[in-house]
Amino acid sequence: MTTDLSDYAIIKEGEAEILMHAKNQVFYNKTQVNNRDISIAVLRAFIEKRKEEHVARLSKKTKTAPKVSEKDASNSVVEEVSNESDIIDEKTNGDCEVAAEISQEEPCSISEEPNKVTEGKGQVELKPPRVLEALSASGLRALRYAREVEGIGQVVALDNDKISVEACRRNIKFNGSVACSKVESHLADARVHMLTHPKEFDVVDLDPYGSPSVFLDSAVQSVVDGGLLMCTATDMAVLCGGNGEVCYSKYGSYPLRGKYCHEMALRILLACIESHANRYKRYIVPVLSVQMDFYVRVFVRIYSSASAMKNTPLKLSYVYQCIGCDSFHLQPIGRTVAKNSSVRYLPGFGPVVPQECNDCGKKFNMGGPIWSAPIHDQEWVTSILSDVKSMKERYPAYDRISAVLTTISEELPDVPLFLSLHNLCATLKCTSPSAVIFRSAVINAGYRISGTHVNPLGLKSDAPMDVIWDIMRCWVKNHPVKPQPPDQSGTVILAKEPVLQANFARAVASLSKAQTKKVARFLPNPERHWGPKLRAGRQITSKHISLLGPDAVNGVLNHEEDEEHNAKRQKIEDHPTPN
């Protein structure tokens, strides 16, 4: 494979560099630097956690096993790279030029004689985590993982597009010896590869065009017990209720078009992953769930346990959302009853709402089921954030990701979805109290309130909807509204006297932590047209101007036409059926 570098631009992100051909046939979106940076931060945390868990497991066992010193146990985390030749020889992957050359030039294994620790019957050592980047395109993400994440094992980068695999292999070489020894690229359908490698990867990363739904069933099977699945979905229009029935067909949940739809999107994706995991007696534990830019990204650990799986219905809920006033209520799918020392699993009591909304009298839409258990593990979030802060310079998107992680660390962990103060005021047609005043009234009423990373104006609270409307009724008493038609939801709500007398005196905890610390939580995009990109190889035309910006569009349109034509023809020949 000879490469004339003059045909390429070099793109650097973090410590990785990729060669990008002028024809742009391989997917690359620089806005996803946030996505890749957060993933690196989570990977670093996962590696640490995995070591801790391993040591804890060993010390638990060594307590019962004689003649194993504590020193041996603490040294037991041994770095070793598995023998990659088995993988390289895989028939389906064709000729893996890069990998073959690597095995001649450099030894693949960097293992030393491992410190053996007796555990139960055999000897146990913790191997560096194997990562599958299932949809790798240029390989940028895989290369960043390999070059930047200390203690990482083999990174397997797949793509079913021949041109992408060629680019990935070129990029592996271009990134030098560490990349060559750690990253291998295969031409394969990710689904087939994951299905034929069950419980083999410590980490599986899914970063598809649009929806990951077709990859989930195989992905949940490919992760080892306690392993990590990282998954992006960029089909936000679907997940946020643009086409509810499409969302249902892809994810098995109905989305609702509330202000909280981006959080609902995260929760629909989590519920969907859980449902696939359950089919194989597995379940998920979310560690971090992020909505940013134009996508959602979740990080979940996957475990096997037929008995723990029984708890799934307790972690899922339907959502009733009033069509008049947007009040929402969660309907859990299951419940438990404790009897002596045993637990019985039963269907949830319902309905949690009457036919007509208690607040405004209108009907409800029902969405879901959504994941209604916590979407982050706050211990993980705190440790990821402090780790990110300690190596600022290693994250190109530091400002953005530290802002998002900080907001997430302040979210109420046990409150699904959120209110929008603007929406409440729009329903009542009243002026808005400041966030501090509203927060104070909620706190003074004895409830908790926090922001949310998905919306700068969103407020999470465990206060029930009737308390929220009482607070707003009290606000309107001091800030009267113009008379409205009697059938309007706002009029119906305001016609009732508040039961609770709201206290708007400023509560100590009413300032959001962002305000107290004067730290920005929501940053503007670094440049215009910071958004999704077209599928690689798709022809850019003037209709993409709003998505990509005039410069990008004009640049491409001015390209010699026959060059484009050849590129397209080549792609069609290579891939008669587009994916």
Ligand SMILES: C[S@@+](CC[C@H](N)C(=O)[O-])C[C@H]1O[C@@H](n2cnc3c(N)ncnc32)[C@H](O)[C@@H]1O
């Ligand atoms: C959005 S791009 C991946 C971007 C990459 N992860 C990054 O961070 O730059 C999606 C890639 O998935 C590949 N792909 C689509 N379906 C696939 C499948 N069934 N198996 C393997 N790769 C697939 C496409 O060819 C494309 O290169």
Ligand SMILES: [Zn+2]
């Ligand atoms: Zn209502």
